[in-house]
Amino acid sequence: MANSFDTAYPSVDDLRSKAKGRVPAFAFEYLDGGCNEDVSIKRNTSEIRDVQLQPRYLNNYGQSSTKTNVLGIEFDAPFGIAPVGLQGLMWPNSPSILAKAAYKHNVPFILSTVTTMDIEKASELTEGNAWFQLYNPVEDAVRNDIINRAEAAGCPVLVLLCDVPTFGYRPRDFRNGLALPPKMSAKNIMQILGKPLWAFNTLKYGQPTFENLKPYTPEGLNLKQLGAFMDRTFSGKLNEEKIKPIRDRWKGKLVLKGVQSLQDTKDAIKMGFDGIIVSNHGGRQLDAAQSTINSLKEIAATYGDEIEVMMDSGLRSGPDIARAMACGAKFTFMGRSFMYGCGALGNKGGDHTIGMLKTQFKQVMDQLVCERVEDLPKHLITS
Numbered sequence: 001m002a003n004s005f006d007t008a009y010p011s012v013d014d015l016r017s018k019a020k021g022r023v024p025a026f027a028f029e030y031l032d033g034g035c036n037e038d039v040s041i042k043r044n045t046s047e048i049r050d051v052q053l054q055p056r057y058l059n060n061y062g063q064s065s066t067k068t069n070v071l072g073i074e075f076d077a078p079f080g081i082a083p084v085g086l087q088g089l090m091w092p093n094s095p096s097i098l099a100k101a102a103y104k105h106n107v108p109f110i111l112s113t114v115t116t117m118d119i120e121k122a123s124e125l126t127e128g129n130a131w132f133q134l135y136n137p138v139e140d141a142v143r144n145d146i147i148n149r150a151e152a153a154g155c156p157v158l159v160l161l162c163d164v165p166t167f168g169y170r171p172r173d174f175r176n177g178l179a180l181p182p183k184m185s186a187k188n189i190m191q192i193l194g195k196p197l198w199a200f201n202t203l204k205y206g207q208p209t210f211e212n213l214k215p216y217t218p219e220g221l222n223l224k225q226l227g228a229f230m231d232r233t234f235s236g237k238l239n240e241e242k243i244k245p246i247r248d249r250w251k252g253k254l255v256l257k258g259v260q261s262l263q264d265t266k267d268a269i270k271m272g273f274d275g276i277i278v279s280n281h282g283g284r285q286l287d288a289a290q291s292t293i294n295s296l297k298e299i300a301a302t303y304g305d306e307i308e309v310m311m312d313s314g315l316r317s318g319p320d321i322a323r324a325m326a327c328g329a330k331f332t333f334m335g336r337s338f339m340y341g342c343g344a345l346g347n348k349g350g351d352h353t354i355g356m357l358k359t360q361f362k363q364v365m366d367q368l369v370c371e372r373v374e375d376l377p378k379h380l381i382t383s
Contacts, residue, residue: 009344024195035169040286040288044282048314056378064362064371065372071275077354083113086114088208092201095122119155133257134158147250158250162236210230262299275307276299277311278309280313292313310331326376326377
């Protein structure tokens with residue numbers, strides 16, 4: 001399909017600037033920020049841009065193709081939409097906007113356990129093609145029911161999150177009342193009044209809630225009680241004992257998200273995962289973390305032939321996607337970039353961002369004189 005986009009916003013930076021003017025500051029900072037002093041988020045985006053690619057201009061060159069196969073599924077481009085929590089807070093109805101766009105463009109959409117749309121709606125909008133990211137429940141009965149729902153919805157891939165053993169220390173969220181338990185201050189209310197379109201759409205689509213968790217949440221909880229409930233119900237800590245019953249129960253593809261080390265990759269292979277997503281949670285969990293591109297290089301070089309290695313965190317453009325693929329990723333995901341698109345352009349944000357990234361990535365392929373995505377590692381300049 002045609003990769004059309006609004007040329008007034010030809011980059012993710014343009015979308016970010018536009019979104020910042022349309023989204024209340026507390027919600028924008030929840031999306032935009034990292035943890036502690038933001039060292040990790042800055043390292044992610046800067047170090048990937050140290051990767052250099054070399055064109056081969058005198059090749060016998062045909063037409064380049066951006067089609068990519070991962071986990072046995074063919075997609076039209078080597079990137080998808082990463083799971084993001086509380087999407088409807090950042091832009092009302094954004095998970096629906098992004099799910100529809102992903103299905104239209106034949107790229108994967110991953111739904112988070114703690115976002116503002118449920119599994120069943122995501123399945124309906126993607127005709128059973130949405131992936132689901134499981135934030136592991138403490139109770140086996142809740143875990144099993146969520147997995148059963150994902151299976152009934154036709155989700156082809158279950159993604160387990162391993163990089164949240166504790167909540168990240170995020171100063172902006174503390175100041176804005178968006179830590180758990182959340183609270184709405186007079187300052188936040190004034191910010192809402194200054195963003196009338198965001199406020200109107202929130203009224204139209206309803207206050208954002210954890211839609212996936214409604215069957216398990218007691219009625220009538222206030223915000224403080226909801227925060228305590230979330231703490232009791234979910235644990236980000238994973239180990240072999242917790243993973244085995246999920247692997248035994250889930251018949252589709254199983255992916256581990258948040259891997260940053262060779263040892264965790266080796267263990268993931270041993271435990272029967274079909275793929276991993278190298279990620280440091282977008283720089284939101286550990287400010288002392290290595291950049292994802294440097295973790296990827298090591299992991300892909302060592303285990304790329306044994307497990308499907310994917311990556312998120314730090315990607316902001318078509319060239320960044322090409323850099324990651326050249327360093328050994330079989331696929332990539334982005335979260336913030338797509339949320340900036342929704343914040344900037346509302347219902348058009350998903351289509352725009354995917355079309356823009358496809359166009360950018362295709363230009364890199366053509367400029368490198370690279371016909372196939374899997375040939376991008378041949379263009380990597382190594383020191």
